[in-house]
Amino acid sequence: MATTEGLEAIETILESEAPHLLEKKIQTRRVGLPELPNLNGEKPVLRFAPNPNGPLSFGHSRGLVINAQYANDHDGVLILRFDDTDTTVKPPMLEAYESIPREQEWLCGYPAHRIVIASERMDLYHEHARKMLAGGFGYVCTCPAEDFKEHRVGMTECPCRANSVEDNLDGWKRMNDPEGYQPGDAVLRVKTDMTLKNPALRDWPAARIQTNAHPRVGNKWRVWPLLDFQSAVEDHLQGVTHIIRGKDLMDSTRKQTLLYSHFGWEYPETIYWGRVKVHEFGGFSTSQMKKDIAEGLFDDWNDPRLPTLSALSRRGIKSEALRSFWIELGLTQKDIAVPLSTLYSHNTKSIESTAPRLAFIRNAVPLVITGDVERSGNIASHPSEDLGVRSFSFEEGVWVESQDSGKPVRLKDLCDVDADGNVESIERSDKRPIIHWVAGGSPATLRTAEGQNLKLEEGILETHQLPVGTIVQLERIGYAIIEEEGLLMVHD
RNA sequence: GCUCGUAUAGUGUAGUGGCCCAUCAUGAAGCCCUCUCGAGGCUUCGACCCGGGUUCAAAUCCCGGUACGAGCACCA
Incomplete structure (x- = not known):
């Protein structure tokens, strides 16, 4: 139709029949996080x-x-x-x-x-462990870890799997009894299916015996749940609607989903993120x-x-x-x-916008300024925000970084000087580099965390009355925070 | 080995079949600035892993390949 009658004809028909098809969708960039799935107006x-x-x-x-x-x-x-x-x-x-x-x-x-x-909620986990045993979807396994690994790999059932509910309940008692099983002797398992495609899910462990004292509850408990069991039970008890976690826990979700179906619960929505380095x-x-x-x-x-x-x-x-x-x-x-x-x-x-500017001179060399310029005065602490002023005075000398000396430069916010420090202009007269400088000031150390090392740089810091904890911008260097014993680099 | 997952510029990210010769940020380069090479503003650069298939139409769906990552603990 487009070839015989032209696109305009089609447009005309569409305009009368289905105008919404002609509306241009406007590309929108999503900002912030994606929508939470299956929220259905509920509060997550x-x-x-x-x-x-x-x-x-x-x-x-x-x-x-x-x-x-x-x-x-x-x-x-x-x-x-x-x-x-x-x-x-x-x-x-x-x-x-x-x-x-x-x-x-x-x-x-x-x-x-x-x-x-x-x-503090161990009694609840124990209660659910007993329910699991009584319901016949969990069992006490006394196989050594290596033996069970063979069963897991070979898709075979371990002998303990066939034990009766009574046997299991008794085994649970012996796990909890200091005179009974010792750490490593027995473990509580969730009965899933030993032929599941994913080996990680086959009859996974839910609890084990630990005899080390817990810093909060001491030796009150002997059988402690593993993450997959404890977290699953707790998420249900707390009414968690959405679990957001690393994708390394994907198999945890699958394990826990199997447990949830045993209990007849509904598993929360789960969202994953990848690994960040x-x-x-x-x-x-x-x-x-x-x-x-x-x-x-x-x-x-x-x-x-x-x-x-x-x-x-x-x-x-x-x-x-x-x-x-x-x-x-x-x-x-x-x-x-x-x-x-x-x-x-x-x-x-x-x-x-809240970091006052401050000058810090590394490898300081003195600069003798000759000529006509104000020997003291005030400079704004921030180029656009009202953060007050900082004052300077030439009385104790002027310092610049060694790399900046010996060439015509503009002392920022002050004047143009030639290679020898003669004032050439108060106003900016040409494109010469703008450098930072300190009049007076006091020695300070700038510490920078570089990976596992701490770099120390000695220098002269402009005199200031800023309290400890203030984040400043060291002109031409970067941001630093004022600490008791000097400066700590934030980042550049 | 088995199982699962992911692949868009240098680095991240948007995008769920036509707005896309692809978004935004960061980065790099350059310019501007009554004044920071490191603040701010502007400009430029730069990408849909590969191969098939479905479709009038694919970054988007399907299949295969490749690469990278994760799980297979009596850790969390």
């Missing part, structure tokens, strides 16, 4: 569940930011849950129960609506950091070289920057490597 219940074996770090912040943002956007509930059921491999750290809620509030901008501590942070783990601090490699959890939230905060990284950083990365399942400069650019946006 989300949770973030760290192991309190140390303070929160950069790696935790993604889960916290995303969950908190969704909860906030939809007037929902954010649960902060301590998954502290392991006393052996990654034992809980008592201080973390205090620091994590504090760090969570700093990062998210509001406190979690509910705090749940798994070790920040090259500059290297391969830090909570347990590794703990070890390094103990060995004196780092001062403490606030050491500026560490990627903990407390260290990041001390270094002048704002929680808003962390939030917009993660929200921009979104929820793709891709494994990504992000440079720290991306986070820094978000941070620049949140600190730029």
Whole structure:
């Protein structure tokens, strides 16, 4: 038709028959996070569940930011849950129960609506373990780990699987009895199907015996649930509607879904994100950091070289920057490597307008200024915001960086000088480089965290009355935070 | 080995069949600036993993390949 009668004819027909087909859709770029699936107008219940074996770090912040943002956007509930059921491999750290809620509030901008501590809810997990045994969809397995691995790989059932409900209930008693099974002797398993395609799902373990004292509840309990069981039961009890987590936990979802169908529960919506690597942070783990601090490699959890939230905060990284950083990365399942400069650019946006300018001269050399120029005065602390003024006086000499000396330059906000320091013009007269300078000032050290090293740079800092904790912009260098003992670089 | 997942500029990201010779940010380069090479403004650069298929039409759906990642713990 288009060839015989032309496009206009088609347009005319469409206009009268179906005008909506002619409307141009306007391309819109989605901002913020994608819509939460299957919300159906309900208020979502989300949770973030760290192991309190140390303070929160950069790696935790993604889960916290995303969950908190969704909860906030939809007037929902954010649960902060301590998954502290392991006393052996990654034992809980008592201080973390205090620091994590504090760090969570700093990062998210509001406190979690509910705090749940798994070790205080052990009776509920035991209750569900008994229900599982009584319902015949769980069993006590006394096979050595290596033997069970063979069953898992070979798709064969272990002998314990055939035990009666009575046998299992008895086995459960013996697991809980200090005189009975010892750690490693027996484990509670969820009965799934040994011929399942995915080997990870075959009769997975739900609880084991641990005799190490728990820092909060001591030796009150002997049988402790594993993550997949504890988390699954707790999510149901708390009415969690959406689980957002790393895709390394995909098999957990599948395991837990099998458990949910045994119990007759409905599994929450699940969303995953991929792995994020920040090259500059290297391969830090909570347990590794703990070890390094103990060995004196780092001062403490606030050491500026560490990627903990407390260290990041001390270094002048704002929680808003962390939030917009993660929200921009979104929820793709891709494994990504992000440079720290991306986070820094978000941070620049949140600190730029409130950071007073200050000059810091590294490799300082004196500059003798001759000629007609004001020997003292005031300069604005910020080029566009009203952050007051800083004053200078030539009485104690003028310093510039050695790389800037010996050539015609413009002293920023002051005057043009020639290579020898003779004043040539008060107004900017040509395109010569603009440099920063200090009149008077005092010695200071600028510390920069560079990976696992701490770089120290001596220099002369402009005199100022700014309080400790102020984030300043060192002209032509970058942002730094004023500390008791000098300057700590934020980023450039 | 088995299972699962992902593939858009240097780095991230938008995009669910026609708005797309593809969005935005970051980065790099350059320009501007009564004044920061590192602040701000502007400009430019740069991508749909490969091969088939479905369709009038595919970055978008299907199949195969490749690459990368994850799980297969009595850790979380």
